[in-house]
Each structure stands twice: as structure tokens, then as C-alpha cells.
Amino acid sequence: MSRSMTGARMVIEALRDQGVDTVFGYPGGAVLPIYDEIFQQNDIKHILVRHEQGAVHMAEGYARSTGKPGVVLVTSGPGATNAVTGLTDALLDSIPLVVLSGQVPTFLIGTDGFQEADTVGITRPCTKHNWLVKETDELAATIHKAFHVATSGRPGPVLVDIPKDVQFATGDYVGPKQIETPSYQPAKKGNLDAITRLVELMEKADRPILYTGGGVINSGTGASQLLRELADATGFPVTSTLMGLGAYPAAGKGWIGMLGMHGLYEANMAMHDCDLMIAVGARFDDRITGRVADFSPGSVKAQIDIDPSSINKVIHVDLPIVGDVGHVLEDLLKVWKSRGRRVNQAGLTQWWAQIEAWKSVKCLSYRNSDKVIKPQHALERLEALTAHRRDRYITTEVGQHQMWAAQFLQFQDPNRWMTSGGLGTMGYGLPASIGVQVAHPDALVINVAGEASWLMNMQEMGTAVQFRAPVKQFILNNERLGMVRQWQQLLHGERYSQSWSESLPDFVKLAEAFGCKGRLVSDPADLDAAIQEMLDYDGPFILDVMVEKHENCFPMIPSGKPHNEMLLGETSTEGAITGTGAALV
Numbered sequence: 001m002s003r004s005m006t007g008a009r010m011v012i013e014a015l016r017d018q019g020v021d022t023v024f025g026y027p028g029g030a031v032l033p034i035y036d037e038i039f040q041q042n043d044i045k046h047i048l049v050r051h052e053q054g055a056v057h058m059a060e061g062y063a064r065s066t067g068k069p070g071v072v073l074v075t076s077g078p079g080a081t082n083a084v085t086g087l088t089d090a091l092l093d094s095i096p097l098v099v100l101s102g103q104v105p106t107f108l109i110g111t112d113g114f115q116e117a118d119t120v121g122i123t124r125p126c127t128k129h130n131w132l133v134k135e136t137d138e139l140a141a142t143i144h145k146a147f148h149v150a151t152s153g154r155p156g157p158v159l160v161d162i163p164k165d166v167q168f169a170t171g172d173y174v175g176p177k178q179i180e181t182p183s184y185q186p187a188k189k190g191n192l193d194a195i196t197r198l199v200e201l202m203e204k205a206d207r208p209i210l211y212t213g214g215g216v217i218n219s220g221t222g223a224s225q226l227l228r229e230l231a232d233a234t235g236f237p238v239t240s241t242l243m244g245l246g247a248y249p250a251a252g253k254g255w256i257g258m259l260g261m262h263g264l265y266e267a268n269m270a271m272h273d274c275d276l277m278i279a280v281g282a283r284f285d286d287r288i289t290g291r292v293a294d295f296s297p298g299s300v301k302a303q304i305d306i307d308p309s310s311i312n313k314v315i316h317v318d319l320p321i322v323g324d325v326g327h328v329l330e331d332l333l334k335v336w337k338s339r340g341r342r343v344n345q346a347g348l349t350q351w352w353a354q355i356e357a358w359k360s361v362k363c364l365s366y367r368n369s370d371k372v373i374k375p376q377h378a379l380e381r382l383e384a385l386t387a388h389r390r391d392r393y394i395t396t397e398v399g400q401h402q403m404w405a406a407q408f409l410q411f412q413d414p415n416r417w418m419t420s421g422g423l424g425t426m427g428y429g430l431p432a433s434i435g436v437q438v439a440h441p442d443a444l445v446i447n448v449a450g451e452a453s454w455l456m457n458m459q460e461m462g463t464a465v466q467f468r469a470p471v472k473q474f475i476l477n478n479e480r481l482g483m484v485r486q487w488q489q490l491l492h493g494e495r496y497s498q499s500w501s502e503s504l505p506d507f508v509k510l511a512e513a514f515g516c517k518g519r520l521v522s523d524p525a526d527l528d529a530a531i532q533e534m535l536d537y538d539g540p541f542i543l544d545v546m547v548e549k550h551e552n553c554f555p556m557i558p559s560g561k562p563h564n565e566m567l568l569g570e571t572s573t574e575g576a577i578t579g580t581g582a583a584l585v
Contacts, residue, residue: 007136008033008167011100014143016043017176020071022062022438023047024055028075030102030115033167035073047438047467050459052079054431056086056157057457060095061435064418065393067220069096069150070435076102077115080161081122085425087157088126092422093243094218096155098146099127105165106134119161128156134163136171144176153186154307155218186306190323190331198278198302198319199335205276206347207354208236211259214243214421215281215305215325217414223326224414227280228252230333234343237355239267241282243421246411256355260288261557262403265363265566266355268555271296272563273354279303281325284314285422294562304328363555364407365571373524375401375476375547379408379448382474385531391443392416393436397429397453400482400553405448427456430473434460437469444472444535451477451544452501461514464540472534473542478549479504486552490567491559507544514540522546 005013011034015023024047027035038046049055052074059070074083080101090097104113120132129149133139139162146158202208210231216223224247231238231254238254240247248255257264259271271277277299282288284303289295295315302319303311311320321328336342366376386392387410394409395418396402402419411417418436420428433447447454454475464471485499511518516539521530527545534543554569 003173004170005173006033006168006170007139007162008037010136010140010171010173011143011162011167012037012041012044013173014140015071018144018147019068020044023071023073024049024058024062024435025073026052026055026075026079028079028102028115030076030079030104030164031073031167033164034100034102045438047434047463049431050462051457052082053085053427054457054460054463056083056090056097056099057425057428057431058435058438058460059097060086060090060093060428061395061418061432062439063095063097064432065415065436066439067415069098069147072097072099074099074101075115076104076119077117079115080119081117084123084126085423087123087159089420089423089425089428090157091126091128093420094155094214095157096150097157098143098150099157099159100143101159101161102167103132103161103163106163107165109163119159123159126157127159130159130161132161133166136166136169139166139171140173140175141179144179145181147176148179148181149184152184154215154310187322188306188324188327190304190321190328192331192335194319194321195328195331196335198321198332199339201276201300201302201319202234202236202278202336203339203342204344206344207274207351208276208278208348209270209274210236210238210254211271211277211279211282212238212244212247213241213280213282216244216247219281219325221414223281223329224248226326226329226333230329233333233341234336235348237270237352239263239271241285241288241421242406242419244282245406245417246414249412250410251412256359258406261290262407262553262555264407265361265555265568265572266358268557268563268566269358270355274299277301279305279317280329281305283310286314289315290557291560291562296563361568361573363568363572366569367571369548370524373522373527373545373547375404375478375551376408377524378476378527378545378547379404381527382446382448382531383409385528385535386444386446389444391440393418393440393443393445395419395429395433395436395445395447397447397449398424398426399450399453400486401448401450401476403553404476409448426453430454430457430471431460431463433471433473434464434467434469437464437471438467445470446472446474449473449475450482451475451479451504451507452481458510461511461516461540461542465515468539470537470539470541473540474534475507475542475544476547477504477507477544478547478551480549483553485550489552490556507542511542516540516542518542518544520544520546
């Protein structure tokens, strides 16, 4: 039965009915009726951010770490446009978000009113779907549909634009059970004939590999458990994209590491030389494929994905299976078991021997120092001092530190690794860490950062302090735009155009100015004690780790090269040393 109420009240009722417990937002004139309703209730917590981009990244961290949609509330005009970067980030990484934006009254739309922008037009390319609600009676139903679209199929961000007069006006509220969404019901079950064909290929393959991505995590913990069961039962090696880390445990017997531009040598070589590639919730993005024409040229390729548009978009696959990863893996295991659990054991034994030979290259080796902190060493020590924590969550900014974190930190469970993959958004990590901490108040949340990327949204330390979110900011400070500098060294003749960071703040004083604590460490002998102080402190903490300024992140597939042509660090055991301090293999 419908109930009569204002549009602003409908927003709160709809969020409550959708099970929302937290909203990240920033008030403004066009959403003041909604903020007035927030003031009059206690069921939904509101986190006041310092910038709308930060609000969306917080919601991404919340969503990625919980599996629930993140919710954002922003005002019209610049409030909405400031959210665009976060929306695009969430679209590329398949993060479910519902963004509610205020809009000028309907009678002012198109007049260039104060803080008016064509929010629906601007955000159409960076959302799964968006709506402009012009009738209060349609508002509740639209919000419920928004949650359905954001969380069904391939997850992603949606936006509902709500004019101010619609918020003031009275209409009939309908609950989510009264809403039908027949126009958007993505298929979850895969085609059984295709699944059976994949099992037949698995039974005969000499050199199979499971290439896993963020879709496994998005499908839920059940999918990750099924992936583990499949990999361990078959003995197939498992690699992962940046977004898929944790779907299969780093301690698992089938794990061969992350692949891609800064992936492990053994993972990239295995992808190149495999004869059966099973892509599970992965989309063949360019950071993974390298030169498309030379990508895994001898393999039969199968792809499991809930998004039909992701199949054959970049790489032609021989066996497409459209469906939810969890459902498809469940059926795949049933069929494989029913046929006798067969694999090509002789081929697998030789395949693993080859993989072990690639592992002996020790592609992550580096020359440590007792004079300066190497970034790899800093992350090794962070891993050693926190790996025992079952409640550890890691976010990152974007750059070299992000790749080193992916290489040196070990993830045993899904939803513990939050990073910007597709868009590569500098400024993501700090707000994302706050979103994770809000969702998991008693957990250890660490943001691995570079000083340049961290500065892009440093204002959100104020949010962390205000809401007592004890996030740990682990800054690897090389006083450089590290990844830009690396590319300039290796690919642009060592012409270091604008890749130096000058006039950097004192991060310890900055921490104190925000009302939290900071420490600088530059001596390797003091590193463990500094990390432990950060971990022991019961509030937000900024640890400024001064690291080697010109360290490069290896392995690296140079732009335009195939998987089997990687630059390796100078201490690896493969290949001759070049003048760039790397071996081309």
C-alpha cells in the first residue's frame, strides 16, 4: 500500500528499504530538503566529505570491501561534476554505486540557473544508467530501479538526478517489492553445452591456465570458494589481474602471481605459452594483453563473463560462456566431477616443471640497501608486520607504489584489496581507505600511497579525523612522479619533463595540522619501529617513508610488446643487463 510523503522523505525511506546504512555526501542548496530529512532520522549514517570526488571514492571503498552498493549524495552543478571522476572509475572497475544528485527546480531546467548543469547528459557515458526524475510519484520507484541496475549483472554506478521542487512536493511512496524490472534481468546461468565443451578441453589440455579477474570477486565469496575448489582439484595454475587479487589465495598451491604490464615473469610467460586459457571474470584489458596480435598465440581461449559486451571485445575467444561467474563455476565443477574428475596429468606435470623454471628467474628480486629504504623492502616489511591480521584491508593510490603493493603484499581472501584499475585514478586511495574503515570500524585499513597521488585528495584526512576513522596512510615518498619518471627514463630518452615534485609539504606537520599523528622515516634500521608505531596508534596516522628516488618497478612489459618480452630488474637471473638497469627477456 502506498504512503503519501515529500520527495525528500521518499529518498530516505527508499534508502532504508534498500538496507543502506551509510551515505557519503556534501550538502548544497539543491539537496537541502534531503539533508533536512537526514537530520531527522538515526538509521542512516552520513559521512561529511571535503570534496565530492572523495565521496564517490569512499563509496567505492565501502562497496568493494562489503559487496554492497555504495551510496553518494551531492548537490547540483559542481557537486555533480565533481563526482564524474569517481563515477568513471567505478564504471571501469565494475563497482556498484548509487549517486543521488540534486538539480535545480524543473521550471528552471534549461535556463542556466544557478548551479545548473546537464547532469544526466554529462554522466551518461560514465554510468550504467541514469535518470532525471520530474515527478515526485516516480521518485521512489526510480531509486529502487537504480539499486537493481547497479547491483545486477556486471555491477556499476548509476545516478538519479532529483530537482529541488520534486523533493519538496508530495507524492505516493512505493516499496521495492512493488517494483518490477522486466527490462533488465541479466542471465546468470551459463549454457550447459558450452560448459560441457569447456570440461572436455580441460580434460585434454597440456598447458592450461586459469586467468581470473575482478568479476570473481564481484560475484561474491561463493565464486571465490568455487574458484579455489576448481583450481585445487584440477591442479591448474592460477593467475590474476590487478582487480582480481585475493579471489584465489596467494598461499594457494596453484598461485603463480599477478600478470600484466607489471605482473610476474612466470605468470606472463604461462599466459603466453598456455594451450588452454580460461578467462574467469576478466575482460582482456590492454594492461593484460600487451600487443594484441601476439597475445597467447597458441591457446584455445574460453571466457566466462556476465557481460556479453565484454566477450570478443578485445580478444577473440573460441568458447564464450555468458553467465554469473559463481553459477558457471558451480555447473563447471558438477560436470567435471560427473565425468570422472579427469585431467591430463602427464601434461600438467611437465607444465608445472616449466612454470617452476620460470619462477627461478626471481623476477621480483632487487638490490636492497642499508643506507636508503627501497620501496620493495618497505612493502616486504609492511607485509611481514601485518600478514597475521585477518582483518587487514589495503587500498592504494596509483603509480609505482600501487604495482609494488600488488607484487609484494599477499592477499588470501577477496574484498581485501581496493585499488583503481581501469581508470588509474590518482587520489583514489585515501578516500577509499576511509570508506573501507567506515564499513569495518574495527579493521586495520592501510592506504599504500605515493606522495604525489596522495596529495590529490589529502583534504579527506579531515573526514578521517572527524569520523574517527583510524586509517593508516603508508606513503612511499620518492619526491617524484615515479611511474611517469620511469617511463621517461626507459621510453623517452631520459628527458624528465615535469616528473619532479617540488615544494612538498612536511607530512608530519600536515598530520598534526589535521589533528592526527605522523612520522617520517628514512633510515632502513628504523623502518620496523615506524611501521609498528603506525599500527599501534589508535587514530589516523601518516607515515612518510622516504624511499630511493629513482627505483624502477619491474618486471615491465614495454608498451606495444608481447607478454614474452619483459624488462626485468638488474638482479634477476635471466638475460643480459642493459644500460637501463633492466634485462629484456
